Structure formats: C-alpha cells, structure tokens
C-alpha cells in the first residue's frame with residue numbers, strides 16, 4: 357500500500373503512511389474504506405445528488421470507541437473532518453472532499469425502555485428505524501415527516517414534525533446525549549452533566565462533537581392516528597389559504613396541518629384528470645383521541661370543494677412515511693426557507709405565483725405548521741431560538757438533469773426574495789443549503805453569542821467545521 361494523500365483543516369494536503377492506516381484498521385470494530393474499497397461509495401452517497409464529494413478516508417464506525425479513534429486521528433493530524441449519520445442534510449456537509457469522513461450510518465440500534473418510557477438511539481438510525489421500534493409499543497417522540505431522514509442530524513438541528521405542536525421539538529424531548537468531543541473524550545450531556553454542552557447540542561447542529569447516542573422521552577401515541585390529505589385545485593388557493601391560516605393558528609395542539617403545493621402525483625384516490633395538474637394539499641395529523649380529532653378537522657374539511665378528502669385513521673408509522681415517495685434519495689435538490697408568524701395575503705400571492713411556474717414536475721412549496729408546545733419553551737432554554745414562528749416555508753426545487761441546475765436554484769431564490777418582506781428573518785438551521793453561510797447568525801439569533809462561547813470551550817480549533825458553522829469566540 358502507498359502513502360495516502362488527505363486534506364487538512366488548513367486546506368492543504370498531507371500524506372498518511374500505510375502504517376498509520378493499518379494501525380487504525382487494527383483498532384476498529386468497524387472498517388476503514390479507502391477510495392475504491394467496499395463501503396466507500398455507500399458512505400459518501402447522500403440524499404441530495406447535488407453533493408458528489410470524495411473523502412480521502414472513511415471510517416465506518418460501529419461504536420463510540422471507533423468514533424474516538426477517528427476523532428483522535430483527525431485531531432492529531434489536523435485532518436478536514438465530516439460527520440455523516442442519515443446523510444439527509446440538504447447542504448451536504450455530511451461529506452467532505454479529500455478529508456476524513458466519520459460514517460455513522462451502520463450504528464442503527466433503537467432500544468425502548470418501557471419502565472422509564474424512554475428510548476436510547478444510535479446516530480445512524482433513521483426516523484423509520486425509530487418509529488418502527490417505538491410504535492411496536494404505541495410510543496413516539498416528535499420527529500420529521502420523511503422516514504429516511506437521520507435521527508441524529510434532525511435532533512442536533514432541532515427537529516419538528518407531525519407531533520411537535522403536541523409534544524414539542526425533538527430537542528425538547530432529548531434527555532441526554534453521549535458525545536465524543538474534539539479532545540477525543542466521550543462525555544455525557546444532560547441537564548445535570550455538562551449542561552452547557554447539552555444546551556448547545558439542542559439546536560446547535562454538529563458543531564460541538566460527534567453524538568454517539570441519544571436518549572429520548574417517549575409519549576403514548578397510536579398505533580393509529582387520524583390523518584390524511586385534503587386536495588384542492590391550485591386556483592382556489594388564494595381564497596382558501598387565508599382561511600387555512602386562521603384555522604391553523606386557532607387549532608388545538610393535537611392538530612397539525614401542513615400545506616403542500618405542487619403538481620399532483622398520480623395518487624390512486626385522485627381522478628386521473630388531475631394527475632400532473634397544480635394542486636394545494638392540506639396534510640393533517642391529529643395526535644390524540646380519534647373522536648376529538650374528527651371535531652378538530654371539521655373546519656379544515658369544510659373549506660371549499662376538495663378534489664379528494666382522505667382523512668381517516670392510519671397507522672402512525674405509515675403516516676410518518678406518507679411523503680417518502682416524493683422525497684426519495686438520489687435527485688438533485690435545492691431549498692430556500694423562511695419562518696413566518698403570519699402569512700399575509702401578499703405572501704400568499706407570491707407563493708401561488710411561484711407554484712404556477714414550478715421549474716420541474718417534482719418541485720414544490722411546503723409550509724410546515726408549528727407552534728403549540730414548541731412555542732411554550734423559552735427562546736433561550738435551548739440553542740433553538742425561533743419558537744414564535746407559526747409557519748415554516750420551504751421552497752423545494754427538485755430535478756434530475758444537471759442542465760436544469762441554474763433554472764431550479766433561480767426559481768427557489770426568486771420565491772425566497774418575493775416572500776422575504778413578510779418573514780421573520782430567522783431560519784431553521786437544518787433547512788439551509790450550502791450557500792447560506794451568511795444566515796448562520798440569523799439561525800441562532802440571540803443565542804449565537806453563547807453558542808460561540810461554548811464552541812470556544814469544546815472545540816477551540818473548529819475541528820467540527822463541516823456544518824452550519826459557529827465560529828469559536830477568540
């Protein structure tokens with residue numbers, strides 16, 4: 357074997373001797389994958405096909421000790437370091453070019469403790485892994501809406517989904533996390549142990565170390581929830597969306613209704629004449645008693661004349677995967693996102709105009725409905741400060757052909773610009789693409805300064821920089 361050329365933190369390259377790699381292989385329970393070796397391409401392939409990076413060296417970890425070995429090597433040799441769990445992040449920071457990639461996707465265990473109603477989850481677990489295990493006991497914690505997303509990245513960025521209004525953000529349900537810090541030590545972060553680190557992990561992204569395991573609170577939910585879609589022609593969106601906003605703002609915590617505006621997929625319950633035509637979809641989930649749910653969704657179901665209404669009891673873990681077919685890995689994707697307290701008519705008009713000019717059949721606008729329990733936690737209680745938003749819009753453009761890159765990104769940027777005057781200015785860190793360095797401070801708002809101070813204490817050399825990066829205070 358020859359020397360391995362690898363990229364450093366400073367952006368230069370250095371060589372690692374074969375003995376160094378052999379010694380690393382000898383220490384691992386998992387595996388080293390060099391370019392061309394088994395597992396290398398699987399580790400570097402992520403959800404967003406816009407990201408095609410080739411790390412110099414991949415460590416496919418199977419436990420905390422493997423992670424410590426990988427962090428030690430990166431720290432001692434000052435190697436550029438990326439950390440990948442589910443590989444779903446739009447920005448693609450989970451993979452680096454030329455540096456060391458810590459791949460956690462093989463660490464997938466989920467263990468439910470029925471007595472304490474908690475779950476211990478490894479970082480490679482996806483939302484489907486979590487839900488399938490927890491729903492085996494009719495338990496849940498708030499996670500996102502696409503079941504192939506990684507629990508780790510979602511949690512470290514904050515995490516919201518169908519049950520957030522009832523049970524809070526994912527981080528509001530995090531009890532502790534085990535973390536390998538930049539000095540290659542394994543520490544526990546919780547309200548009692550390293551509380552400052554625990555505060556920063558809850559929304560601060562991957563800036564503070566490698567999370568090797570998470571402990572979550574679980575809530576009784578399911579196995580069925582009242583959920584489903586109400587589909588309307590896009591032409592009625594101007595009239596219905598202001599009414600929807602009122603319903604959403606007055607809804608009980610149990611009810612969450614997201615809006616999806618796109619060309620209709622060929623769903624079996626939609627008349628074929630509507631397939632491929634622009635529609636507005638209300639996607640609803642009631643996290644509570646079915647009969648109460650029926651009452652709560654009545655005003656939504658009474659809006660306009662829907663093309664289809666398929667709200668009924670569904671298995672919760674199935675509902676958690678309902679949007680999976682529209683969000684499969686391997687397409688090119690670009691997002692622009694805003695937070696809103698209200699969606700005034702002018703913002704609604706700008707959104708509808710954009711949906712009339714979708715650049716590709718797979719592009720869409722998602723409007724997440726948040727608030728409820730999430731909003732009752734103080735903005736400085738965790739690193740996530742943006743608790744007063746009611747709606748989070750994601751202009752999601754999605755395509756297959758590289759030749760469409762500029763048309764698609766331009767469409768998302770245009771909608772972002774047109775709606776900016778009505779937005780709060782904050783942004784969800786997990787919805788930021790790779791070209792939004794200038795928004796990191798906005799994402800953390802009033803919490804940024806404290807985060808930078810904690811970063812200085814835990815990672816003064818900014819070893820963990822492949823993320824929406826918080827620069828350590830000098």
Ligand SMILES: Cc1cc2nc3c(=O)[nH]c(=O)nc-3n(C[C@H](O)[C@H](O)[C@H](O)COP(=O)(O)OP(=O)(O)OC[C@H]3O[C@@H](n4cnc5c(N)ncnc54)[C@H](O)[C@@H]3O)c2cc1C
Nearest residue numbers: 441442443444445449450500501506509510515516562567
């Ligand atoms: C289709 C789709 C739907 C989504 N829906 C939602 C949603 O409903 N709600 C929501 O809240 N979010 C949602 N997201 C955003 C999602 O939360 C982020 O993409 C998140 O980063 C994914 O986590 P991951 O483990 O798959 O990320 P990865 O891409 O593996 O990692 C992302 C970043 O997180 C850090 N990181 C990952 N693992 C670790 C670790 N173990 N220790 C330290 N740092 C780590 C690294 O900095 C890495 O660059 C969605 C994303 C997609 C693509």
